[in-house]
Amino acid sequence: MTVLPVAGNVLEALLGLVIISDFCLLGAERSRLCIRLVALQGVILGFMPVFAAGDGMTPWLAVAVAVFFVVKGGMLPLLLWHTYKKLHPRAPGASYLGNTASVLLGLAAFAFSLWLNSRLGIAANPLFSHIFPTAFATIFSGLLLITSRRMALAQIFGYLVMENGIYLLGAPMAQESAVWLEFSILMDILVAAFVMGIALTHINRAFDSTDVECFASLRD
Amino acid sequence: MEPHSLYLFCAVLALLVGGAFCSLIAGRAAAATASCACVAAGAVGLCLSLYLLLSGATLRVSFPLPLPLGECLFCVDRLSSVFLPPVFLLALIGGALLPGRLKSLAAEAAETGARLAVGRHCFFFCFLIAGMVMTLTAADAVLFLISWEIMSLMPFFLISPLDRDANERFAVWVYLTAAHLGVLPLLLLFAGMGAEAGGTDFALFATRGAWSHPCLYFMLALVGFGLKAGLVPLHVWMPEAHSSAPGHVAVLLSGAMLNVGLYGILRVLLLAGPPEAWWAYALMGAGVLSGVTGILLGLVQSDLKRTLAYSSAENMGIICLALGGALLACSIGSSAAALLLAGVFLHIWNHSLFKSLLFLAANAVKEHTHTMLIQRLGGLHKRIPFTGGCFALGSAAIAGIPPLNGFMSELLLYTGFAVGSKAAGNTETVLLFWGAFFVLGAIAGMALFAFTQAYGLAFLGAPRSAQSCQAREPETLFKAAMLLLALLCLCAGFAGPLLLKALSPFLVWFASGLGIPTAVCAEGMEAAATVLAWYAALGAALLALFVLVSLARGRAVGKNGFAEGVTWSCGYCRPTARMQYTGGAFARTFAMLLHPLARTRTVTPKVQGLFPGREKAIMTSPDWPTELWSSLLFRPVTAVAEAAKNLQTGLVNLYILYIFIALVAALTWALGWA
Incomplete structure (x- = not known):
């Protein structure tokens, strides 16, 4: 499988956009902005298999891509938006580390991903080496978001971003079987987002807070 | 089949x-x-x-x-x-x-x-x-x-x-x-x-x-099975479990599970092939440590059931010592191996009998007195003569007093060690056999002392507390069980030759498994049969003498009558139960002499002034092997576990961070340094 020159440039640009959106998410404090950024990432990633598959595009793959596009770019952000609107008070997604430190750690994660990529050697699929640093940096950004954010909603952003990274890692293998695997993961994430959204609403109603530090008092 | x-x-x-x-x-x-x-x-x-x-x-x-x-x-x-x-x-x-x-x-x-x-x-x-x-x-x-x-x-x-x-x-x-x-x-x-x-x-x-690794297998077996057998210093569970268990359970734990x-x-000895020379030394060393420490710790206990539990460690030590001796004799091709093996297996049976009897009697005491502390008991024999008699018989058997079964098996061990020392070719082996002989003698002496204390202080004298006065005989079935075990202890002492005859085919088979030729084994069996026959005859004479003395005493008492008085009045005008020997005082000399193994701690108050107030001297005897394990193993593990608890903060963020760190470390290790 080879990447067309024009498609290759677009792919580079899209990967760049993903990385920038990662940094923006790490630096963002307001939940509304975060939801928009997650939606943007979803839209970009929705296009990804089209560029990755190149001439191996099949009708089934096209349908799967359309589903990804709708779910990642539309349904999940809408779900988050719905949950966000129900939360009272609408808490800002404050970070334990501070915004600057979060972005710097994101940069370090990107550098680490580049180093990992250099250590991996030459992959059988050259597209893999292209996508790997961005995909890994996105996974790390998701983990960073989960780890560093105080509010439960911000942690859901983290889970979604991490899933985006995993999805991106699978994009070079955009054949039907791999897509079905991705598809099943996506469905899991969708259900998880639903459950988390509902749980969060109920927690907010019961405890008047979605601060995860308060959850610690529930441990045995 | x-x-x-x-x-x-x-x-x-x-x-x-x-x-x-x-x-x-x-x-x-x-x-x-x-x-x-x-x-x-x-x-x-x-x-x-x-x-x-x-x-x-x-x-x-x-x-x-x-x-x-x-x-x-x-x-x-x-x-x-x-x-x-x-x-x-x-x-x-x-x-x-x-x-x-x-x-x-x-x-x-x-x-x-x-x-x-x-x-x-x-x-x-x-x-x-x-x-x-x-x-x-x-x-x-x-x-x-x-x-x-x-x-x-x-x-x-x-x-x-x-x-x-x-x-x-x-x-x-x-x-x-x-x-x-x-x-x-x-x-x-x-x-x-x-x-x-x-x-x-x-x-x-x-x-x-x-x-390829027979020595490793032997050591693993000695540690793993030795823990179950209660060999010191692996006995940590035994005093606790045996003293807490109810009678019917304690009987099985002490008489069967050990x-x-x-x-x-023994199974691994048969499976692991020809034994190596140092296995004998290892078994003898473990036996000496377990035997001496076990009985010393038993001696300084204030709880009757704990004394019994420690005495189990002592008996397991004796068996281990004899087994090591048998292997040593096997290595020099002496018939002492057969004598020692016969002693080992007879002692295993005997220990099951007298230890069960003692635990049953102790539980019969505990049922109504609700205590096993020697300093709270006393004078039980007058109140519960049947249980007291059974305990006395069990104590005599375990302390190795003829004509009971305890000394029957020990006599074979003494003979085995003596025969082994004669057959030994070099000085070290002679010294080892004689060393084992004297250690066995010392252990038996201390056991006699310990059970004189256990029986004497708990059953003789005057009651030390109101709890002791509440003692009652158990139900008939319980008494029947004690009687059965007591009779077996008595009969086994006389039935030594018969028991040996029953065990002979097995002993020849087992000895051949260890590499002892049948002819050598037969020679040892013959010697064992002679020893046991003499023991039975001596036992019969002793029993006859005992019966005669008892009859004579009965007649004398019947003729002259007897006066009742406070036990052990020792010249005091108004003796009280508090003037009797306590367990601590009784065992003090031994505890002081063998302090490195007994590790008794005494806290003596400073008595000041002409009219000092009431003071208490406290003598404790902690189980030092348990303390050693505790300081070497359990406390460090607990400290690490306590520190590990800090990882569980309840914060989801931190849990994810652990995964994050583990992921980064694994990737760095796999791709950077692998």
């Missing part, structure tokens, strides 16, 4: 397992159901195992049960049939006592508001016996380990049926920890042997000529 033996063996297992499950659903009849099952299984099993021992037949039975590894294969060979009779006898006694004991426990539970789950207790009791029988007959390493686990786990549920206090809970947890740690070396042992032999069948192990540990060591 006759089919009826096979059916009987299956029936024994079916009775025990079936009895266990039936008692779970039997409701109020649970105790009766379990009791019937245990008594029936005990009686049938006892007859079967004695028949197999005398006939020399081997029973091999395979059940078509799907085990994850290995095969469900049982084999009652000669070694198993030597260890099975005490288990079945004590199962019979324990089973017969079960309803009465549970009734008494239920009455106590009703008084204290505790909860007693009778059905479950009976279930675990039946499975404890089944576990021991299965362990002694398992012919496959995996089945052996499963049986071992069943046997090891059951006392955890049985030791503290009423969950009385923190001490009992501590005993239970110490037992569970020790039992689980003890399985680890056994897992390694059988995994290693299985991997080398290419299977888990013991028959495969036995046919394999040379092992033997299973010894069985394991």
